[in-house]
Amino acid sequence: xxxxxxxxxxxxxxxxxxWEFTLKCNSKCIHCGSSAGKSRLNELNTEEALKxxxxxxxxxxxxxxxxxxxxxxxxxxxxxxxxxxxxxxxLTIVSNGLAIIDKIQxxxxxxxxxxxxxxDGATPNTHDYIxxxxxxxxxxxxxxxxxxxxxxxxxxxxxxxxxxxxxxNLIRDLLIDQKIAWQIQIALPIxxxxxxxxxxxxxxxxxxxxxxxxxxxxxxxxxPLIGGHCFGYFSMLLPExxxxxxxxxxxxxxxxxxxxxxxxxxxxxxxxxxxVGNVRVNSIHDIINSRFDLRNSQLLHKYSSQNYCNxxxxxxxxxxxxLGTAIALNSYDNxxxxxxxxxxxxxxxxxxxxxxxxxxxxxxKYLYNKFLMKQI
Ligand code: SF4
Ligand code: SF4
Numbered sequence: 207x208x209x210x211x212x213x214x215x216x217x218x219x220x221x222x223x224x225w226e227f228t229l230k231c232n233s234k235c236i237h238c239g240s241s242a243g244k245s246r247l248n249e250l251n252t253e254e255a256l257k258x259x260x261x262x263x264x265x266x267x268x269x270x271x272x273x274x275x276x277x278x279x280x281x282x283x284x285x286x287x288x289x290x291x292x293x294x295x296x297l298t299i300v301s302n303g304l305a306i307i308d309k310i311q312x313x314x315x316x317x318x319x320x321x322x323x324x325x326d327g328a329t330p331n332t333h334d335y336i337x338x339x340x341x342x343x344x345x346x347x348x349x350x351x352x353x354x355x356x357x358x359x360x361x362x363x364x365x366x367x368x369x370x371x372x373x374x375n376l377i378r379d380l381l382i383d384q385k386i387a388w389q390i391q392i393a394l395p396i397x398x399x400x401x402x403x404x405x406x407x408x409x410x411x412x413x414x415x416x417x418x419x420x421x422x423x424x425x426x427x428x429x430p431l432i433g434g435h436c437f438g439y440f441s442m443l444l445p446e447x448x449x450x451x452x453x454x455x456x457x458x459x460x461x462x463x464x465x466x467x468x469x470x471x472x473x474x475x476x477x478x479x480x481x482v483g484n485v486r487v488n489s490i491h492d493i494i495n496s497r498f499d500l501r502n503s504q505l506l507h508k509y510s511s512q513n514y515c516n517x518x519x520x521x522x523x524x525x526x527x528x529l530g531t532a533i534a535l536n537s538y539d540n541x542x543x544x545x546x547x548x549x550x551x552x553x554x555x556x557x558x559x560x561x562x563x564x565x566x567x568x569x570x571k572y573l574y575n576k577f578l579m580k581q582i
Pocket of ligand 1: 439440514515516518519520521524525526527539540543544545546
């Protein structure tokens with residue numbers, strides 16, 4: 207797989223364990239869903255961490271994304287990363303970029319498959335405000351340059367809230383032709399992120415249009431961009447914004463979430479009620495194979511929904527979108543469903559599928575252009 211493709215796909219394509227390696231963090235992001243800062247009580251020690259890597263490998267996981275907190279703050283990060291590579295698994299490190307610079311040589315030696323850095327503003331003012339640390343914008347860009355100079359694949363993740371959503375076009379300008387994969391995702395009201403800064407459904411739709419219009423304007427080579435799992439679903443006007451056609455929440459399927467104390471859940475975005483075991487008590491193999499029944503949560507989705515998901519003809523394919531998003535927004539219907547927002551915007555009118563819109567039906571093409579081409 208080419209680097210850009212790998213950079214774009216690591217969240218979705220293979221079986222990837224997303225591991226909160228430590229909750230310790232040197233940033234103070236306002237949107238942090240884990241309220242990171244200090245280590246969790248009783249985080250896995252080095253021996254347990256190394257065993258977990260082997261166990262994930264033997265369970266068929268072919269990638270591990272180390273995240274935090276800030277994963278590079280753990281003293282044994284290099285040892286554990288080496289073990290991941292020794293098992294021929296893909297290694298992704300999701301970092302705030304504050305601790306990269308002096309580790310470049312080690313990251314190169316590891317042949318890290320992707321370093322994913324957070325970029326939450328187009329200017330130092332915005333980025334540093336959101337991350338809570340002065341100088342972090344400059345450090346991220348310095349890290350990007352150094353990583354690129356060493357041919358280490360790099361991607362950036364922008365988490366959008368009401369403060370930074372108007373800067374998306376400026377962030378885009380910074381990333382064009384840089385061979386940096388870019389993922390846009392929405393900040394959810396979990397951890398310490400206040401509900402007051404969550405984007406409205408109209409703003410959300412505007413961001414979706416921004417992604418769609420960027421697809422039209424730039425080739426994948428110029429701007430390898432995707433929307434995260436929160437961007438969907440089955441829009442009647444916009445193209446698919448994720449990497450592939452949406453096939454439903456991947457929690458417990460191609461995605462697995464592990465907390466730094468060994469708790470396991472389908473995805474780290476889900477609340478702790480979804481913890482299904484702990485690797486200190488049960489083997490990861492047992493957790494995945496016998497105790498881990500994500501169907502429960504999807505049934506929960508189905509039966510708890512009183513409104514649009516239950517009556518939606520796409521439900522079988524969609525399964526209600528991102529479960530973490532729906533729960534964070536206190537709803538079993540996903541308020542960020544593009545399909546539902548469109549019905550509201552266009553007064554409940556049903557549209558044909560978008561391939562028809564892309565073809566010759568001028569009435570729909572008119573709407574498509576009217577909304578899509580109004581860029582942010
Ligand atoms: S209404 Fe629900 S099931 Fe239908 S597309 Fe939207 S999120 Fe998916
Ligand atoms: S909860 Fe959301 S982010 Fe997590 S796997 Fe499901 S769709 Fe993806």
